[in-house]
Each structure stands twice: as C-alpha cells, then as structure tokens.
Amino acid sequence: MGEKQICIDTLCDLETVTSPSLSPDGKTVLAVVTSIDHVKNDYISNVYSFKVQEKNVPLQLTFGTNKHISPKWSPTGHAFAFLSDRSGRMQLFVKVGLADARQLTDVDGAVTKFSWAPDGRHIVFSTRVKARGSIEEAAQDHLPQPHVVEKMKYKSDSRGMFDDSVQQMALVSTDKAEVTWLTNDHYDIQLHGFSPDGSALLMSGDERDHHDFSFLADLWLLSLEDGKREKLTSASLVILDACFSPDGAYVAILGHQREFENATQPKLFLYKRATKTVQMLAEDKDVYIGDVMIGDFLQQVVDQGIKWTDDSQAIDALVSQKGAVHLWRFHLNGDVTTLIEGAQHIHGYDIQSDCVVATMSTVERPSAVYSVNLRTDDLVLIHDGNEQLSLEKSYPEPVYYERDDGTFVAGWLMKPTHFEEGKKYPLILEVHGGPHAMYGVTYFHEFQVLCAQGYGVLFTNPRGGHGYGQTFVDAVRSDYGGGDFRDLMDVLDFTLAQHDWIDRSRLGLTGGSYGGFMTNWVIGHTNRFKAAVTQRSISNWISFYGVSDIGYYFTEWQIGADLSDIATLWHHSPLKYVEKVETPLLILHSENDLRCPIEQAEQLFIALKRLGKEATFMRFPEANHELSRSGKPNLRFARLQAIVDWFEKYL
Template sequence: MKQLIMEADITRLASVTDPQYSPDGKKLAYVQTKVNKKQDSYDAHIMVFDTETEETAQWTFGTGRNQHPRWSPDGRMLAFTSNRDDSSQVYVIHTAGGEAKKVTDIPYDVVQPEWSPDGNYLLCSVKLTKTESVKDEKKPEIEDYEPLEVDSLTYKADGQGFKRGKYTQLVFVQIETGDMKQITACERDHVSHAFSPCGEKIAFCANLTEEDDNRVNDVYLMTLSSGELKRLTGQNGIFSSLSFSPDGKRLAFLGHEKEFQNATLDKAWMYDFEKDELTCLTEMLDVHLNDAVAGDSLVGGVLPKPAWTKDGNGFYVIGTDQGSTGIYYISTEGLAYPVRLEKEHLNGFSLRPDETGFAASIALPVWPSELYDIALGEDKAKRLTDANEDFVKEHIISTPEEFQFETADGLTVHGWLMKPAGFEEGKKYPLILEVHGGPHAMYANAYFHEFQVLAAKGSAVVYVNPRGSHGYGQDFVNKVRGDYGGGDFDDVMAAVDHVHAHHDFIDQDRLGITGGSYGGFMTNWAVGHTNRFKAAVTQRSISNWVSFYGVSDIGYFFTDWQLGADLFEDPDKLWDRSPLKYAERVETPLLILHGERDDRCPIEQAEQLFTALKKMGKNVKLVRFPNASHDLSRSGHPKQRIKRLQYIAGWFDSHL
C-alpha cells in the first residue's frame, strides 16, 4: 500500500545531474546526489552509464561530494572534483579501471576542471587572497577574534560569508606531475573558463573595471604565451557560459546588457574572431536562455555550456519557457527554435557525439530528476536511471493540474493546483498559496517536495507565476520592477479567486500563504493588506527595504533595480513598499522562519518584523536556523530542511 509523503522523505530523494558523454559516445558520466543521514550532509558520486550494455556502474564511493565529471579529449581518463579529504581537489580515474589518482593537493578548494585539447593539462578555479598561492603547504588560520577589515561593498556573499579578500583565480594543473601554475592574479573573480581548440588561448569572464562593485561580467580572451588580454564585450553586461566553436573561429556565450537590469532575459551571443565582431543571435527570441526554475528537490544542478555542432553552424542551450525548460538550437545566422520543450524541468544535457540526440537530466511533476535518452526530433524520452523509482512506487504523489487566467489589466497568468493526496469528492479542504522567490524565477512542471508534503497533510496547494516571473517573455518579467506589492499582489490573489471559483472543494475560510525570499516579502505584504488568510509562514523574507539596502549582500543595487528607488533619492518609496510599515494591520497568525547566516535577506529583516508584531500583541512566532544561508530549503543541512518543513506543515495544521 502506498504511503503519504512525509517531511523526512526529502532524505529519500536522489538528484541526477550533469550528464557528460565520452568522446566516443559509449559511456555517459553523471552525478547522483543523496542525503547522508548519519552525517547530516550530502554524498555525491560519479556514475557511468554504458550505452551499449545499458548498465550503470558507480565509479566513486565513500562519503563526500564527487562532482564535475569531465572526459579527457581521448576518452581514456575522467577528471572530477572530490572533497573526500576535507577540501575539494581534482582527481583523475582511468577508464580502463583502477583507483582514482589525486592530481592536486593544496590547502584550498580546487574546482571546475576543464581539459586542454592535448589532454596534458586541466584549467581549474581556486579562491585565493593576494598573499596566498597554489604553492602553499598550509592554509592560514583565521582566529575567531581576528578583525575583519572592510573597504569594499562586495565583502560578503550569501552562502560564502565574508570573502576576506579571496577571489576566484584560474590555474593550470599538469596531469602527470600535479604541478600548478596560477595564470590570473587580479583581485577579481575569474569564472566560466574555456580552452580554445588550438590550446593556445583561453576565454573567461570577469569584472576588470576600476570598481569591484561594478555590476558587469565581461568576456576576455587570453593568449597563454604572452598573457595578453582582449576584452570581447562592452563593460555594460553580465555574461557567462563560454564555449568555443570546433574550429575556434567563434565563441558562444549567454548573457545580457542589463537593459532591464537583473530582469533582463539571458540571450545567446557570438564573438567572431575573424570579423572581430560581437553579435546577439537571439535579439528577437523572447525566451530566457537559462534555467530559472524555483524548486527544493534538485541538489547539484549544473547549467551546461553551449553545445556546438561539429559543423560549427550552431549550438544548443537550455531555455525557460511557459513553466518548463527545454533545449533550444541557436544558429550562427540567428535562427533560434526549441528542439525539446515538454512539460518538464530539463536541468542538464549532453549532446551525443554523433549528434543524433541528447542525454538529459529531467525532473517531472510526479518524478524527481533522472537521466533520459532523447532522440533528436522525437518527443518521447527513454528513462535510463531508476534513482527515484522506489520512492515513486512507494508514495502517493499528487499530480498538479495546470490552469491560466487573464488579469484585470490583460496579462495571462499561468499556474498549477495540487489537490490533497487523499482527495474525496464532496469534502472541503484548506488551500495554501505558495509564492516563489526571485522574483525573476519560475515555478515549473517539476517535482516539488514541499508542495507534496502539504498535499499529503490534507491541503490543496496553488502556485503560480505572477508578473515578474521568467518564462513568459521580457515584458512580463519586467512588469514587477518598481511595483512590488502592486500588480504582482493582485496576480497571486486573483489566482486564489480563480481556483476557488472553479473548484467547489476549496474552503474559502481556510486559506494559507507562504513563500521565501521575494515570496517571503509577498507573504509579509499580503498579511498587511488582507485578512483573507487564516495562517501564514514567511521564509527568509524582506520586511524593511530601508535597512535591506545596507545589510544585504545585494541591497545597495537591488533596491534601485527592483523598486526603482535609491535610499538617498526616494526613501519614502522604500518605506511605502516595506511590509513592516503595515505591521499594525496584521491579523493573520504568522510564523517567521529565517537562517542566521542568510546574507541575501539577513535575519534582521525577520527580527524587525517579529519585534513589531510581538510588541503589538499579534500572533507571531520566530524560528531561527543556526548557520543556515539563504539556500536552506534547497541545499541546507538535511535535518534543518526537515525541521523547516515540519514547522510549515505544523503551523498550517494548527491554524487551518
């Protein structure tokens, strides 16, 4: 008999990510991540699927995270990173068998290995200060009482904490000897590196302007023999995901020139080295070429770089559209169209060497991420792995029902309704509204554990993509900017009205609302502007834009980008759009969940709201999660993730 889904079942889920075909197409490496209950952490292992025998073999074992598998150009070796010895180092394993060889052994994490075309070197990333070196034998210890000197606005980052002068530098690693050579030294982050096919040049992204808080990420080409740098973009955009064409004459990448600040769709770009010309290939494509899905059940996802065809006439990338992600083909002439766009969350892919199809990691609404084989031109996908099969077979999984409606100002809003797991005709059920973060993200046709838990507890769940969400074009994603708590609030409330009007099993007197980050802002805003909700749970939220400006790692530019107001130019607008201003109106019982190491929405946002409501005698409770960052719900400690779900479900159980 199938069981109802429980909060702790999140430890049963496996994440299948980052598929990588071997050069001959006979093997398919990928990463499978699971919860290690004993250590309250995650174990990630390199798995290899044999395309001829259709059998999977596990290539790494033990505890820790083994990630980023990359085949050598001749297919004889597989490089990957592993933190099995505390820090993340690069290992190489021969495909003929044997133990993995530790290639790097330094006191700093080494990540993102990429092979040189001749197979003799790896180009990797290491975070270093100006006084640290890949030659160091011991990592400098930082005493608890050591003062932190701050002279930059970018001194901290969520999930990383205080940077303490560390920047991502690029290093060469010689495969045979393990010798390492640092090739960048500027005190800026150098990311998204790629080798040219000739091996004489590399490309990477960095902000090398005079101001380290300048919100740009340019593309650079470095000639290795001389160290000469050439900037390929105009110091006005944010770019990443670099990939050379097979002949080395072109470089493809993704990004935008901030026309709508961080609400701008990522586009496909190409630099032609012979013409010395930069071109946006998808100017007319109203699709975000990235993975914008908001979820809680995928750990370790990796956005693939543009995958060129052998003839160099185009490449494949992931695109976000209409509640799904798929594979888009982009030609060098600017032709762009989807080759795979189904109702699913396709979070990674690898092009077959013979270019007849793809291997893709895909999550479905009723089945967490697995590896699939997709023939080019065919809709049907063949599942290759069964990492989550037992979980799916043993549990009652609610199937989301899609809907859409037109807003009062003529927009179309897309969403889903999930019935309670034990739904019975004729009974009335509470309804919980979920609001995603971002706001420039998207709920999708994907498994979402939190929703399944709430459905298993006997609630219907509605979740929608209001204006500001990705997946519905540039105008739609931009409409929230300058209007937080306006049209977006109308959209989510209209969703509640829509499902109530079309489903008589919803009890209008038992409505709940929850969300995190921007969704937490919207929860706070909602309870200050309507008493329709009988219970609310706000997570990692924003309550006061005035203080957010100075305490968030992104506050000093995000408030201007999103609210259209700077603290010193229009403080009244920041306060008017702050849920804290309306605390006296709140009558809804409110549970506040917040991580103590959240640098994106620092915990003072929760403290201010809690203090105000408690002083006024409101029904409010604050739960603090020690050492948890903004990503608690997605990649936090498993025990804390379970506790979080228990708090959410328990609050709604008590009040609905």
C-alpha cells in the same frame, strides 16, 4: 504492493541524478547521484556511469561518504576528471578505468571549475587565491581576526565575509600533477575553456579597480605560449557563459547588457574572430536562455551552459518557458529548433553528434536520466533510481487566469493526495522567491508533503517571474505590492470560483525570500488568510538597503529608491502595515542568512508581538538563505515540520 505516502523524511529515500557528461563515442554517460546520509546529517554524492542505449543498472565509480561532483570525460574518453572534498576541500581528481582516482591539485582554496585541454594531457582550473601577492600557500593563523571593510561588496550569502582572495586560473598536468599558475590579477577571473587548438584560454573579468557598482565584464583570450591577452569585448556585457566554436571561427557568448538590470533575460551573442565584431542571435526570441526553475529537491545541479554543434553552425542551450525547461538549438542563420520539449524540467544535458543525454525532473519521475536520438526523436529512459519507491503523489493541474486587457497569471493547482469528491479541503497559496524566477512542473517536495497532509496547493507565476517574456518579468520593478499583489489575489479568486472543493474559510499562505516579502505584504493588506508562514523574508526596505549582501543595488533596481528616498522605501515595506495584520504568522529565518538577514525577521516579530498579534519566530542556526534547498537535512526536516504544524493548528 500499494503506493507509499510521502512524508517529510521521504527525502532520505529519494536520490537525485545531475550533471551528465557524455563520452566522446556517445555510448556512456557519467552523472552524479546524491542522497542524504541521516547519520552524518549531510549529503553524499558519487559518480556513476550509465549505458546510453537502454534502461540499465548504473556502475558506481566513486565511493565513500563525501561529495564527488562535476564529472567530465577527457577528449579521448580514456579517463574522466571530477571534483571531490575527500581531502577536506574541493580538489581536482582524475580517474582512468577502474583504477583508484588520483588527486591532481592540493591548492589552498577549493577548486571551483575546470576544463580539459584538447590534448587530454592538461586541465585548467579556477580557485580563490590571495590578491596581488604570492600565490604560494601561506601559513595560516587560526586565531580569530577582525574584518576590515573598505568596499560595499564585502560579503555574500554563499561565501560569507570576504577575505582578500580573488578567483584565478592555473594549469595542471594529468601525468605529473604539476601546477602552473596562469593569472595573478587583483580581480576575479571566470574560466570559460580552451580554444579548439589548445593554444589559448577564454576567460572573463572586470579589470577596473572599483567593483561596488560594476556588474559587467570583458572577454579575453589568454595565450598559453607567451601569456599575452587579447580583449574580445569592451565591458558591455554581463557574461554568463562563453565558448569557442569547434572550427575556432566564433565565440558564443551568453549574457546581457543590463537593459532591465537583474530582470534582463540572457541573450546569445556571436563574436566573429575574423572581423572582431559581435552580433546578437535569435533577437526575436523573447525567452529566458538557461534554467531558472525553482525547486527544493535537486542537489549538485551544475549550470552546463551553452554548447556548439560539431559543424560550428549552431549553439545548444536550455530555455525556461511557461513553467518548463526545454532544450533548444540556435542556428547561426537565425533559425531555432527545439530538441527536447514537453512538461518537464531539464536541468542538465550533454550532446555528442546525434545523441543527447539529459537529466530531468517531473512529478512522475523526480530525478531521472534520458537519452534522445536526434535523428528519430526517440526518448529513452536510462535510469530512475526512485522508481522502486512507488510513492503516492499529487499531480499539478494548469491554472490560467486572463483579464480583459490581456494580462494574465499562470500557475498550477494540486489537490490533496487522498482527494475525495464532495469533501471540502483547505488550500495553501505558495509564492516563489526571486522575484525573477519560475515555478513549474519540477518535483517540489514541500508541495507533495502538504498535499499528503490533506491540503490543496496553488502555486503561480505572478508578474516579475521568468518564462513569459521580458515585459512580464520587468513588470514588478518599482511596483512591489502593487500589480504582483493583484495577480496573486486575482488568480486565487479565479481558482476558488472554478473549484468548489476548496474551503474558502481555510486558506493558508507561505513563501520565501521575495515570496516571504509578499507573504508579509499580503497579510498587511487582507485578512482573508487564516494562517501564514513567512520564510527568509524582507520586512523593511530601509534597513535591507544596508544589511543585505545585495541590498544597496538590489533595492535601487527593484524598488527604484535609495536612502535619499525613505518615503518610497517605507511605502513598500510590510513593516509599515503591521498594525493591520490579523493573520497568525509563523516566521522562519536562518541565522546566517546574508541575503535577507535575520534582522528583517526580528523587526517583524517584535513589531507584531508588541501589538499583541499572534506570531511565532523560529531561528535556524548554521543555515543561510538556501536552507530549504540545501541546508543541513535535520534543519530542512524541522522547517517542513514547523510549516505542517502551523497550518494544522490554524487550518
């Protein structure tokens, strides 16, 4: 049987497998398998178990059409806990063997994170509760209420409008499901886990009253015996993750000191409990520690953070580098070894002794589970639920453009799926968001759909992207529309010179978020593109400063100006150059987008239409900034169809 051509709704046939958890004996891995339910117009996630040694058929452990996510084995391996929304909001459940899962929590807010106690009899979890008041469940008034705003941080794209709740921690027993609240603070508490002996909890938070310009946190140790807190750090870090060494002598911290604001690469720090001092590990490694790959396919990816080796002498972590995500081991003596490398996107992992399980994405295998024996380096495919689909794909070819001064732009070129030598094809330049993110070798459904429709796709990492060192990622700040614009045009020119199958008269351009900003900027500075699609974009930095959930600080960090410097904000605003636009533009924007609010699209559309320019505006209800990745399936399909139709019309 021949291969099947990829189309937009192929997404309904594909499954993603994420969030691996390896059993204490290293023989069985739990993972979350997610697929699209066309009828519900939603995503279904269930927990499956896989044998580690060889490729095998998984055993389904949760059922139904809800979301069952974030499985974690108990320390003894006799049970596992997970989160489920089967009761209406995410709550904590535990499952022993093949028996039905038991619900452990019924708290007012959704459970956001949890961690097993070393004894396996308790689980600590975090959830949002009312600030400075009773944490008992209160009667809810379902009538609409006004929002009273007194702080600058009063909304976010993920949470919507803030209420007065804060994230707190509680302990629940696994036998009687009795909940004991551990914190009742006026600020958010981030849960990091237990001490090895189970006597204390590691947590972080910012206890200061004014948080509008606070992005740092303290690390605390909370005694479960008497509730006393020991401060380990002094508000000097952005803390992304932290965990105890198995011997209890150290605390590993993943974070940074905001040297380059949100462009700062995370680093590993080591807190020594005996001396109460902090030192940086692998200071000479100029890499991003973590997974910063951009994609539009994977679902329910959970940041699994950093993990200690059993001997307390090294820390394992994912590392994003040059368009791939690898697994590294950072030794306390300063050495660094690579556990898994290659052209793939590792987005989840777990380790027991010499066995590693990892969930990975590549174009060849969009979502699969592997095991690696660290003694032999043998990589074994455990499960690929998409293998039987036998899809026709286009495979990225590396592109690398280097200037005489040593500056460079790296990326990938994909040919049309049914490419024939001697024929000419249109090319679409894709620009990623962020800007501090990374395109790479993960499966990207939008790219495959475009290639299947007969387009070539060029996607690159211009300055500002991660994966190429701190200097590279910082280079875009205060220079939006400058060096980044030159990077995109230069790498496009380089690619055109290298590949004569590309029809220079049929070039398209698209991107989202920062990529949408760049799309708007580019068509205001060159007419070389025959069609463009801008998505969840920025057009006016002056209004963005006040309307975005991150506007007032992001604008200062990235553009280097605030509302006292309107000239600079306007200089970097694509709206200033709208009279020069000659490229037909499709504007796609979500109505609930609080990151790049829809007024950015509205301004751009009206300005273009008032000048008689060719522009169409498509609004997506009930969608936020994450539409292309995790929005309602029908809206994701409509978005892709609109992009295909626009380029078909003009290219």
